[in-house]
Amino acid sequence: MSSLNQALSVALDRRQSLLAELHAQGTDCYRLFHGSQEGASGLTVDRYGPQLLVQSFHTRLERDALIDLQATVQARLERALLLVYNDRSGSNSRIDRQDSVYQAEDAALQDLVGHEGGLNYRVRGRHAGQDPLLFLDLRNARQWVRQHSAGKRVLNLFAYTCGVGLSAAAGGASEVCNLDFAEGNLAVGRENGALNPQLPPMQFIQSDYFPAIRQMAGLPVTARRAQKLPDYPRLQARQFDLVLLDPPAWAKSAFGTVDLLRDYQSLLKPALLSTAEDGVLICCNNLARVSMDDWREQVLRCASKAGRPVREWQVIQPAEDFPSMDHQPPLKTLVLQF
Known part of the structure; x- marks a missing residue:
């Protein structure tokens, strides 16, 4: 052998x-x-x-x-x-x-179907992107959302193919809004919704993260230095009961830069302000080089500075099929309760 x-x-x-x-x-x-x-x-x-x-x-x-x-x-x-x-x-x-x-x-x-918790998900071995259409290490977080979303207004940020949104709909959410920049990702999210016709319909917003979340948070929309402000969907300021923030490691647009290593705060603050006073914000960081302890302290400090101090927090670990010998898995997930 x-x-x-x-x-x-x-x-x-x-x-x-x-x-x-x-x-x-x-x-x-x-x-x-x-x-x-x-x-x-x-x-x-x-x-x-x-x-x-x-x-x-x-x-x-x-x-x-x-x-x-x-x-x-x-x-x-x-x-x-x-x-x-x-x-x-x-x-x-x-x-x-x-x-x-x-x-x-x-x-x-071919277009195949996989299953998680009895829900149907689109599976493609090869497609226009590199990554699989369902991130398996986020399964425990999707399960948590499903168990805590009954009657909640749910906002799924950087929604990718909307697995978290689907879990929220299955958990009885009163509203599910999926936000992602890539129409191709949201198209798969719509497929996932169609594969589960027993669930209520979800909403889909194609937009750069920064203008969308800043409008929801009641903040002005700005462009990066020396950049012209492109067109973007106009949204109303509002808050949600449960928000999930799962950004990529790095991305740049005319509106801002996603940088989990150097500037998580720019992503976090408007998400905090879009979370209801007694709501829940689940935030993720998938950089292996960032320690959970350091990142958690950064997140809690940012929440306090934004006037949204955290009442309770908990960690969601990936399941056993993603072992970590040093107990520091790359994907870090924090549940913040206000």
Whole structure:
């Protein structure tokens, strides 16, 4: 047995009880192998419903190793899975068309459906973006939202494909508003909504974060230095009972810069002001180099300065399929209660 298959087998052993629990909950989307923590840095193996998504970020996985990996997973789960391998270790190397095992079967690249907590989510092995359409490490946060959203007005910021919004709708939210800059992301969010026709409809706003959230917070919309103010949707100032702030690590527009390392405060302050007085703000930071303790203190200090001191806070850890040997997972999630 190769060292990779040994590491994979150990990882699957560790997940035995978790997978049984997830399957009982109607979930078939989860991480099977978290290489950076389980013996193969830069390699991830995820299940998305009928699909097995393997991705390498440092070194391309050789053909035989990929075939062995698929066989090991299928034997353990006792089911066939459609293999998609994305090599992301170099520029333009995601898809190697020289060998059929890298190309993936046509069936594996179709629009598929995965499940989380009985909800249906769109799955595509390859699409216009790089990342999967559902971030698995945020599953526990989505579950928290579902359990605490009954009757709440929910704002999902940097909504991506609107998984949090879908969870809020399933939890009985009175209103769900998903905000994202990319229409392609929101289009998948609309697909997710259509895949769950039993849920009430969600709202979708395509906009740069800064003008949208600043209008909601009752703040003036400004442009970055020497930038002309582009067009943007006009929104009313208002507050929500539950707000989720899950920004990317870095992005720049004419309205401002998203920078989780140097300037989380610029993102946080208007989100705080858009949260109702007795509401909840869930904020995320996915930078591995930022420690939870330092970031939490920064967040609490910013809230106090903004006149919104936090009454209680709690941490949502990623589930066991995202192990962290130093107990400092890259994704950090704080629930702030006012």
